[in-house]
Amino acid sequence: MxxxxxxxxxxxxxxxxxxxxxxxxxxxxxxxxxxxxxxxxxxxxxxxxxxxxxxxxxxxxxxxxxxxxxxxxxxxxxxxxxxxxxxxxxxxxxxxxxxxxxxxxxxxxxxxxxxxxxxxxxxxxxxxxxxxxxxxxxxxxxxxxxxxGCNASAVSLAIAPGIASGLIDEEIVAVLAVGPSGAGKSLKVPYLASELLGSANPYAVGGSHRHIPEIQQNLRLAGAHNPTVSFTPVLVPMARGILATVTASLKPGVDRALVREAWEQAYEGEPFVQVLPEGQWPRTADVLGANTALIGVTVDEAANRVVALIAVDNLVxxxxxxxxxxxxxxxxxxxxxxxxxxxxxx
Missing domain, CATH: 3.40.50.720 (NAD(P)-binding Rossmann-like Domain)
Structure with missing residues (x-):
């Protein structure tokens, strides 16, 4: 049909x-x-x-x-x-x-x-x-x-396994490098090539980005009770793509070996959301034009934080x-x- x-x-x-x-x-x-x-x-x-x-x-x-x-x-x-x-x-x-x-x-x-x-x-x-x-x-x-929302789905997919498995606290910090196509096609000064080329430009800083409540809603679906999200997007000179770095504190007593297992189990068998092997990190270039989210995850031992990086094509x-x-x-x-x-x- x-x-x-x-x-x-x-x-x-x-x-x-x-x-x-x-x-x-x-x-x-x-x-x-x-x-x-x-x-x-x-x-x-x-x-x-x-x-x-x-x-x-x-x-x-x-x-x-x-x-x-x-x-x-x-x-x-x-x-x-x-x-x-x-x-x-x-x-x-x-x-x-x-x-x-x-x-x-x-x-x-x-x-x-x-x-x-x-x-x-x-x-x-x-x-x-x-x-x-x-x-x-x-x-x-x-x-x-x-x-x-492109940013919302990227951040949510990156950190949701930690919430669902009960390994991390609910205070999430996310910093994103974002291509300007996510803002649409209308002509606006911040998206002109002369403003973007050779520069990285933060926007919607300090909790004002519209995707924050969507991320919180998604984390509640994953099992969070009252999640907070510190979300800072940065426009960078690439037409499309998102590279999000999402971190959260490990709960006390959590065995760090469980972290990778939680992410791999969460997305086992998922063709479009893939966890990279240990020590490999996603790049926006590798998902250009694809319906793929690539995730790299590790533990920052000194800070006692999970660090999850995700790359997606914001338009796909x-x-x-x-x-x-x-x-x-x-x-x-x-x-x-x-x-x-x-x-x-x-």
Whole structure:
């Protein structure tokens, strides 16, 4: 069976990556692409690398245009998809790549995003450890899916095994090197090449980043009671990618030999989340274009802290790849269909 697909926000980075993955997926046919200010323009003007979809023209993003498809993927700015999803009805499987349906805590939404609050959907990080298994089980047959925030899923996957196994305290520190494509395609001064090249630029410092409550929500799913997250992202001059260094104190009396075992057991058999051999460390270059998260883990003996490093492509495993992976699970398709673990080098 081939599923008809509409992609809203198809002119942006996340929308373009969704289209790239769907174009190579044997079970999906992209029939409709929409945008806001770019409506009426050929898709090939905005996404010239998507040659197999060059016949499509961007249409207005309205419920009427999106209805009638079996799958709808929303790659819209935060705050833009919630009102739209209320009008789509129940006929399609809908994946939201924005934040509108991620948070279960209304107060957290109001504090970090603001605007109308919309109910949470099934959250889309299949490999995330939970108290009763993995989030994967909740995605089977889901019709409303919230794709994760790229930084949030990276930090959560990096440290969740320590929470789930009871080895670490709940005070988490995360520092991330992030490519600017995660901020979207809109023209803003901090993302200009002249501002980024030759520089590393921190932003959203001091607990203000919008992905913090999402990380805390994920850690609660993994078994935490009241986790805190000190989160510092740093823009670096690479188009895409996240390298997150996530640390936490070991609980008193924990045998350090259990640390590697906990991470390896948590992701045993997971094709898209892989723990590297001891002494090896992930690089963003190794996950470019792949739906893969690579994790390196060790113990800083002097500081008595677990150190977990994770590399992901923010546009693939961080967003579009996670969306397609979740669609596969929701529709009963093989989970890895249309996705690759192989990066692009050099």
């Amino acid at each position: 081939t599923y008809s697909v509409a992609v809203a926000g198809a002119s942006g980075y996340a929308g373009g990556e969704v289209l790239r993955l769907l174009a190579g997926h044997p079970d999906f046919e992209v029939r409709t692409v929409t945008a806001s200010s770019n409506a009426g323009r050929p898709l090939s003007e905005l996404q010239p690398h998507l040659r197999s979809l060059a016949h499509l023209t961007l249409q207005d993003t309205t419920p009427d245009i999106l209805r009638g498809h079996e799958v709808v993927v929303l790659a819209l700015p935060h705050g833009a998809s919630g009102a739209l999803t209320d009008e789509l009805g129940d006929d399609a499987v809908v994946v939201d790549c924005g934040a509108d349906h991620r948070l279960a805590d209304r107060a957290a939404w109001e504090a970090f995003y603001g605007g109308p609050y919309h109910e949470p959907w099934t959250y889309g990080v299949p490999e995330l450890p939970t108290g009763d298994g993995k989030l994967r089980e909740r995605l089977d047959g889901a019709t409303r899916i919230a794709a994760p 495993k961080g967003t579009a790849g996670a969306a397609v992976q979740c669609l596969n699970l929701a529709l009963g398709l093989p989970e890895g269909r249309g996705l690759t673990v192989n990066g692009v080098a050099p």
